[in-house]
Amino acid sequence: MHYLNIDDYRQRAKKKLPRGLFEFVHRGTEDELALRNNRAAFERLQLVPRTLVDVSGREAGVEIFGKRWSFPLAVAPTGAAGLMWYQGEVALAKAAAAAGIPFTVATGSLTSMERVAEEAGGNLWFQLYIWPDKRASYALVERAERAGYEALVVTMDTAVTSNREYNVRNGFTIPFRFSWKNILDVVRHPGWMLTVLARYMLTTGMPQYENYPAEMRSSITAQPMGKAMKKTDSLTWDDLKQLREIWPRTLIVKGILDPQDALAAMEAGADGIIVSNHGGRMLDCSIAPLHALPAIVQAVKGRVPVLLDGHIRRGSDIVKALALGATAVLAGRPTLYGVAVAGEQGARHVLKLLHEELLRVMGLVGRPKLSAIDASCLFSVDGHSGPSPRGNL
Secondary structure, three states, rough: OOOOOHHHHHHHHHHHOOOHHHHHHOOOOOOOOOHHHHHHHHOEEEEOOOOOOOOOOOEEEEEEEEEOOOOEEEEOOOOOOHHHHOOOOEEEEEEHHHHHOEEEEOOOOOHHHHHHHHHHHEEEEEEEOOOOHHHHHHHHHHHHHHHHOEEEEEEEOOOOOOOOEEEEHHHEEEEEOHHHHHHHHHOOOOOOHHHHHHHHOOOOOOOOOOOOHHHHHHHHHOEEOOOOOOOOOOOOHHHHHOOOOOOOOEEEEEOOOOOOHHHHHHHHHOOOEEEEEEEHOOOOOOOOOOHHHHHHHHHHHHOOOOOOOOOOOOHHHHHHHHHHHOEEEOOOOHHHHHHHHHHHHHHHHHHHHHHHHHHHHHHOOOEHHHOOHHHHHHEOOOOOOOOOOOOOO
16 A cells, blocks of 8 residues: 555655666666656657447457457566565566566576576467577477476677676675675565575575576576676577477567667567667666657568567556557566565556556556557657657657
8 A cells, every 4th residue: 555656666766776676677777768768659649539438348358369358568577586585586477477468587587597487377479589509508498398388589789798887886796695785785675585595595596597408507606696607799690490390389579679670570570679778777778668668569560579678667658558569568676666666466457557557557548448549649748749750760
């Protein structure tokens, strides 16, 4: 009852978590231009209400990839969930299953994909980074298939490591490496130390990337969070075609910002596109996903679902994305804030807030069905009604 919106959860999570961990979740990269632009893109779009419309039967359910969702939102892959809360990935997956929406387990999860599937169930997706040793990545794909994951989300926008300077300054690493700075940071947050870090130490030991093969897991040198992940800068569309050959279920490509890349992904066999700039955490000068969305929707022409990932904080943000042609959206940080504050119940409440806000906004703009949400709902502060050309929203 004390938390009425996503920002309430963010502020409480900031107090509860060690600074290094909170900043890893909350911040972007370099000067955080992309992070601010992601939010500004939503704020520059206004909604045009319609009145005297019967909105008593509002319903936000939608069918995507052959599955019924309670509303058009999926939980994005976030590698730090297991540090927000003990076995936080399981808590998030249970919350998503209860809400009737997909949950995406990250390659960098601190809980194994098998454990998440066994303990949470629901509509599970697995997010894949392709490592330099591609055979190890293909082994992950096989594990995800055996565990019953319904979609493979291939992240394509991380060819090189991003420059998250705050991680270096904070000294927060995975695997955890003790320094006077982060020891002091942890001691100042005894609640987190006792309920999260101490529980790991008493059960499984220091948190690790549990989806990594054992030989890779043990060889990882502690580095600032985000840099301990293996990267490869030699990926091409042929690699996506290879994944299409070995993955029998839904294949989604995440990290698309250019219409030509969207078309190339479809040609390589993708069943869906996620328009994303990695939450403003890779290229700091990147275009905001909401700005990139209209041109990609136009290029795809409805042949595959187009999802938007990037700074969803309110139900009105979901409406704006749908009005520009998105099939659905993903949210990552909001559910991390929720799980950090109150575990599964916190994540459930965050998703409930977004669902309720979406239904409320649908009523206020006079669109009782998702199919009625289109560009006529929008007005840009630049003086345009409906969608503007890419880059001018």
